[in-house]
Amino acid sequence: MDFPVLIAILLFIAGASIGSFLNVVIERTQQRRSFWQGRSFCNHCNHQLVWYDLIPLVSFLSLGAKCRYCRKKLSWQYFCLEVLTGLGFVAVAWRFTPHGYGFLAFWLLLFSFLVVIFVYDLKYQYIYDRFSLPAIALVILAQIIWQPLTWWQFLLGGAVGAGVYLALYFLSQGKDIGGGDIRLGALIGFFVGLKALLYVLLYSYFIALLVLLIYLLVKRKKIKYLPLGPFLISGLLLYQFFPLQSVQLIDSVFGKIVDFLI
Numbered sequence: 001m002d003f004p005v006l007i008a009i010l011l012f013i014a015g016a017s018i019g020s021f022l023n024v025v026i027e028r029t030q031q032r033r034s035f036w037q038g039r040s041f042c043n044h045c046n047h048q049l050v051w052y053d054l055i056p057l058v059s060f061l062s063l064g065a066k067c068r069y070c071r072k073k074l075s076w077q078y079f080c081l082e083v084l085t086g087l088g089f090v091a092v093a094w095r096f097t098p099h100g101y102g103f104l105a106f107w108l109l110l111f112s113f114l115v116v117i118f119v120y121d122l123k124y125q126y127i128y129d130r131f132s133l134p135a136i137a138l139v140i141l142a143q144i145i146w147q148p149l150t151w152w153q154f155l156l157g158g159a160v161g162a163g164v165y166l167a168l169y170f171l172s173q174g175k176d177i178g179g180g181d182i183r184l185g186a187l188i189g190f191f192v193g194l195k196a197l198l199y200v201l202l203y204s205y206f207i208a209l210l211v212l213l214i215y216l217l218v219k220r221k222k223i224k225y226l227p228l229g230p231f232l233i234s235g236l237l238l239y240q241f242f243p244l245q246s247v248q249l250i251d252s253v254f255g256k257i258v259d260f261l262i
């Protein structure tokens with residue numbers, strides 16, 4: 001489809017601004033502060049930040065990744081999240097605009113929730129209900145409006161997605177799997193349906209295995225704790241962006257394993 005550069009740039013700026021807000025949501029959730037009220041402060045010197053300290057991407061780069069007031073280093077998380085959310089918005093629009101603007105709006109909103117769940121789980125190993133439950137509600141709403149799945153696929157997907165992690169929760173006695181993982185499993189199952197859920201899970205565990213191996217080779221030590229959310233969301237996004245290719249890839253990998261074994 002025709003996707004003008006100007007639209008892409010505007011989407012990137014919109015995404016980077018949303019990314020800037022998502023940073024605030026993540027950090028203030030951790031600090032148990034409201035993210036609707038109150039001004040932003042430097043984490044080091046507590047100096048109040050003004051509007052020109054808060055321009056996405058620009059402020060961070062122009063200040064050389066340092067606080068204007070105390071010159072202490074600012075986390076690259078802020079900058080990276082803004083860039084990635086910007087790029088994510090462009091990618092989502094490129095992929096889903098052909099399905100209509102309503103569906104695109106749904107995707108951009110859901111994508112923002114997924115970014116928060118991804119980063120928060122990666123950084124603080126927790127998935128808050130206040131992030132996962134609205135995302136589940138969005139997916140249910142999308143099913144009611146557009147019905148991308150048959151109702152059986154939708155319901156069984158959600159039930160199995162939650163069921164897999166519920167079983168793991170009881171098996172590990174709540175040590176490795178938390179309630180947030182169960183809700184994320186339900187979210188993904190409702191979103192892609194039963195059939196595709198298997199592919200998303202396989203994809204997620206492939207990515208996790210790859211990251212574990214790279215980490216082991218580079219750092220030469222084992223990871224103590226591996227949050228599940230970032231991998232499930234990576235698997236979900238890869239599947240949603242390349243559904244046919246992922247099915248083919250996994251089929252061929254499994255075909256080779258089966259050929260090798262038999």
Ligand SMILES: [Zn+2]
Pocket residue numbers: 042043044045046047067068069070071072
């Ligand atoms: Zn400061």
